[in-house]
Amino acid sequence: MSWAAHQFETYAIQAHLPKRWQLKVSYLAIVLGDQLPDFIAKFWVYGFSVNGHHYGAKVPQQFHRGWPGAGFSHSLFLGFILVGIWLWRTHDRPWSRQWAAGFLLGFAAHCVTDINDSVGTMLLFPFSTANFSIGTWAYAATVKGGKYLDAAAYYSSFGLVMDLFWLGVVLCSWRVLTRHHWRTQVVASDPRAWAWLGRRMSEPMLLAVYRVTFFYGVCRIVAWTFWAHVLTGKEHPWGLHWGGPDFVTLVHLSQLPVWLVLLTAAAVLSGVCYLVDRIITGGQPQPADRELVST
């Protein structure tokens, strides 16, 4: 699984929306779509203990990403179903399409980012229950180790590099974090939701709401890396190699060739982009297209 990458990719998407999608994708919906898969599945993956009895998934990787289990939460199938229901219920509302497009983009980003761990995601569910993974780092959620071992393993592996990569992407497009961008792009593409929040909060608070996932992402990278390598460094040696770190057992649900996984992920993302475009434009030609047609 990915950690802070899921916090940063929302800003990366927002910063790099194609021109024809700008002001037509809700940022709040991107966040909702990006966080939903883990919101559904992760609590039970780690579980909790009461009076020495552990309640949670017996085989975390199977429950989190597999079938049978809650692996459908990391499949685009769920995203399509939810967006379909959303559009069906709200198609007459002015904000319906912005939210559907944002949600689908965020959801797809989460599902595709998670192919990096050794368990991967069921990208083609329900047509196939195979898990697509390129195994960049070891999936480390275990019954015994829980969240802490998972964090230590992730921040000892290429997972940290992944988080830093996404942080770099956001920092390279730092304007996405400015008040100017928030006012002119984020609020303008979803004015009703921000106006609703604005009736309850001042502008600096609204800006904090917008930046809160970035804040949380940065803090969790620093805190977990410090904990894993400064406070408990001897227990968690670095494993900056493919499939690392070595202090956790590498688990898989399926083992597909990497080229097939990458090809499928690219195809899935292209399909999502096509769908998002259809949602945004409603199949109508855009002003730029019209110019092309008329010339």
Next chain:
Amino acid sequence: MANTRGDPEPRRHLLVYAVAGVTYIGAGIAEKAILNWVMGPLWLLLVMAAALRLMRRRDTGSAEKAEKAEKAEKADSEPIVPPDAPAEKAGRAP
């Protein structure tokens, strides 16, 4: 939408993010249980709300102080009319 490029965000607001980040990281390292989706975002929002309230109170306090000082200054600069000179005050001709 108004162009806000020439309207920078107050530095003290940005400082609040830094303070919230440093305190959250420190607290999170000391107590890992708070490093989660709920506490992380909540931490920033609570620190920001508290900081904004403090700033507002400080601004109001200093504005009141300034107003009081201005009033006092005005009172000082006004001519003190002695109680036994009503005729002069009324501008009676000699």
